[in-house]
Amino acid sequence: MTYLHTHEGAAKPHTHEGSAIPHTHDQIPQPSMDEAGHEHPSQLHRTRHASDAHPLMSFRDFCFAYDEEATLRHIDLDVYAGDSVVLMGCNGSGKSTLLKAMSGLVFAQRGEYLFDGERVEERSMKDPTFAKRLHARVGFIFQDSDSQLFCSNVEEEIAFGPRQMGLPEAEVARRVDDVCALLDIEKLRARAPYRLSGGEKKRVAIACILSMNPDVYCFDEPLNGLDIKTRDWLYGFLQKLRASGKTLIIATHDQSLADALADYFVYMGEHHQYSDLPHVHINR
Ligand SMILES: Nc1ncnc2c1ncn2[C@@H]1O[C@H](COP(=O)(O)OP(=O)(O)OP(=O)(O)O)[C@@H](O)[C@H]1O
Numbered sequence: 001m002t003y004l005h006t007h008e009g010a011a012k013p014h015t016h017e018g019s020a021i022p023h024t025h026d027q028i029p030q031p032s033m034d035e036a037g038h039e040h041p042s043q044l045h046r047t048r049h050a051s052d053a054h055p056l057m058s059f060r061d062f063c064f065a066y067d068e069e070a071t072l073r074h075i076d077l078d079v080y081a082g083d084s085v086v087l088m089g090c091n092g093s094g095k096s097t098l099l100k101a102m103s104g105l106v107f108a109q110r111g112e113y114l115f116d117g118e119r120v121e122e123r124s125m126k127d128p129t130f131a132k133r134l135h136a137r138v139g140f141i142f143q144d145s146d147s148q149l150f151c152s153n154v155e156e157e158i159a160f161g162p163r164q165m166g167l168p169e170a171e172v173a174r175r176v177d178d179v180c181a182l183l184d185i186e187k188l189r190a191r192a193p194y195r196l197s198g199g200e201k202k203r204v205a206i207a208c209i210l211s212m213n214p215d216v217y218c219f220d221e222p223l224n225g226l227d228i229k230t231r232d233w234l235y236g237f238l239q240k241l242r243a244s245g246k247t248l249i250i251a252t253h254d255q256s257l258a259d260a261l262a263d264y265f266v267y268m269g270e271h272h273q274y275s276d277l278p279h280v281h282i283n284r
């Protein structure tokens, strides 16, 4: 299918979220090395990528707080194009917040985040061209599909992103047809998104992102609330995205999904007992 390859142009965010609440620096502890001596991300990548490869997403000393308490602490992380990264960590450890940062929905209050060499910050995201480009290249499938769906019917919902990218109506229609067929949601086209079941909403939410053909897919707890058949389908779909060279960032508590998809794990905060695949610890 055509949406598993090149990226074209730019789109508005499919949803909006953000916070400009400043944090207090002295409440953010300094980073400490993992007592088990796990590799730093930059060391890990040295063995996985050509020495002259540039990270697609690069976090340097990235700190963020919604309020007084720091949520993301001194994050140093490089993700390269084509990586399949699984984010793990306990509830409240900051996985969803890190995905939001990757998607330009929250910003560094200290440190920086570069996407493809460009600094993503509140100021740059106020430039509509820059913001559209980032949102076209980084697709975010929310943990809660209701946060993502807002149009009056499914067809309009899926067309929203491609229209924001400025694609001609014929191309928008072609993409809507294609993703509806691919995700088996043709019978939902005229339905109101808010009246769909949880699994149906998830498929529509994925269709909305897929129709924009981003380079990076950020999935937040993609299996939540899905029945076995839909989970199996999503496993296969994620495998196809990965095989097509897309960059995947998946936050999940599901170890079997993590095992199936991870090139490496990124653990938020907590120590873990798992060592079969490369892993890094951040946000400690
Ligand atoms: N909009 C917000 N305003 C204030 N605090 C928030 C907001 N969103 C998240 N938080 C807080 O930030 C912290 C990190 O939340 P986040 O949702 O990133 O965690 P998570 O690792 O995704 O958790 P889970 O596994 O439960 O999904 C939590 O303490 C949470 O209460």
Ligand SMILES: [Mg+2]
Residues within 6 Å of the ligand: 095, 096, 097, 143, 220, 251
């Ligand atoms: Mg979360």
